[in-house]
Amino acid sequence: MKFYFAPLEGITRYIFRNAYEKYYGGIDKYFAPFISPTDNCFLTPKNVRELCPEHNQGIKLVPQILTNNSVAFIGAAKELYDMGYKELNLNLGCPSGTVCAKKKGAGFLTEWYEMEQLFDSIYEWADSNNVKISIKTRLGRFAPEEFYDILEIYNRYPISELIVHPRIEKDYYKGKPRMEFYEYAVEHSKAPVIYNGNLFTCEDIIKRSETSDTVMLGRGLLYNPELIKQFVIYEDECNEIKTYDLIDVTDKLCQDKAYDFKNFWSFHDEIYHGYQEIMAPDKNVLFHMKELWTYWKELYTDCDREIRNILKTKNYGEYEAAIRQLK
Template sequence: MVDTKKIYMAPMEGVTGFIYRNTFARFFDGIDKYYTPFISPGEHRNFKSRELKDVLPDNNAGLNVAVQMLTNNAEHFIVTARKMMDFGYREVNLNLGCPSGTVVAKGKGSGFLSFPEKLDAFLDEIYSGLADTGLDISVKTRIGRYEQDEFYELLDIYNKYPISELIIHPRVQKDMYRNTPRMEIFDYAVENSKNPLVYNGDICTVEDYERFAGHYLKNAENIPDEPKSDKERNNKESDKKSANITAVMLGRGLISNPGLAGQIVSGSCTDRSTLRNFFDELVLAYREEIPDEKNVVFKIKENLFYLVNLFEDKEEYWKRIRKSDNLMELAAIARRMIGDGEFYRKKD
């Protein structure tokens, strides 16, 4: 067990929609907040039916959910944020991280990071346009489009606004998901952000979390007054800095091991019967929601793409899962894997 901050489930388009979130919450603990995959408020200000379903209050009852939006149009953001407020949400989130080519080409997601002046004007408009609502407006950002040095200017801009939480995935767009998170830039944010920070990126195991927590979260809650010695004073300074990290956001690691947040928070183990019941419920829920079985197969495969990582023979399992296009067969392979597969352990 480690000293924990809050833990959030990352938005993952195609993966963490309302069916996944609800099923997950029935079986696993440890998540303080869920983020919807992005919705794209459009010209006509109406949602696609898939997007609307994902944010309908009835489909998110009992969960702490923030709605993420992908846009570079302040008016669209404001109109949609107000709708979300009418739905009962207390937080909306701006996506400044999506690295997909088509999104970036339109100057949205991490593509917006290339236009700091426009971004500044956009933020000015949305924070003033929504000031009367009391909504929390958080931002999820990469650290630049091409180079990490872009982040210094970006942080100056972010510091001008009351961002409820600045969620940082310390990669640039052109990294996509390659390379490792650029922690020196996250350090810069820890030192210089005026807004609370959330860390996101490559936390896939309890050990990853412990390493992060050991470095950034130690004693952050409990800063003693009046340091006596220089050493104490130095410690106090660094503790103060880490105190502005409010949470860690988990993405691929959590979908690979849905018990990860619970393991971090309470030291519990991911047990096979919970995992199996969760998987069965997920299949059932997707079947009820999606009429075409081919699409259910696609959804389940997308999920198993991550879940196989929990097992030692993941390549072998994935080969069989990838080949199968029959739901019953797929479910049988998955059940066998969950029931008998040896859990993966990192070799020393």
């Protein structure tokens, strides 16, 4: 089983990626949050800081580009190529209102003629430069049935991997993924299909592993940074104890294996101190830490008061006092 770390804008930045790799690992590819090149500015200084090889050593990173414009895509792709990137990802899934209104991300999925024009240009450039371009897509904008036509377009291009998040723009991140359309993609896509969406537990991954050998995980790795490690243990155990059913195995392991909170706190501290080095104190750093705590709170049961205190902090002193209550 292979694991890709999904791009999570504002969260999976280089400080986070490096800390995750150091304390957990097991990721085959990290996808960087999207960059938005324009006709006259391909990569901003912030994009360069996030993507430069010095800040991403020892990890396989795929930059992601959000655009509907071939000049902007190829301009950014050339600069990324010079930084050493031979694999890029096109974002056709972002559901944000402002992005979709500009016909980018999932908002581009209704523009089939323009889509083909973009693909003609970028795949021609990719071919002559030996660069792979994968696509991360939703099923459509307004209705999942749009996917039948969209997939026909995708099938005309040498897409290196098609990462399918089986929702439409309007679903945002809510509701159940529309699995029947994912199955359709697996059956009809010429490109290898990677599943993404709502894999939060080992059981979810085990179920998916029956038909997918690679999955992309996003929020699942925030809620539970140990998810992959636990999955590997569960998988071994499942192979060993064939007589148990899956739930027995997971229950047994949940009781046996205590969560490694020492490792979690080392991971936390690395991110906290890393952010302090690159961001303005204290508000900015705390904003990002609190965003992580909206996921990490799931690691602690019966600690609502302590979590609320963390989310209320206004400076480093308060934050450090609040996390000591949990440590």
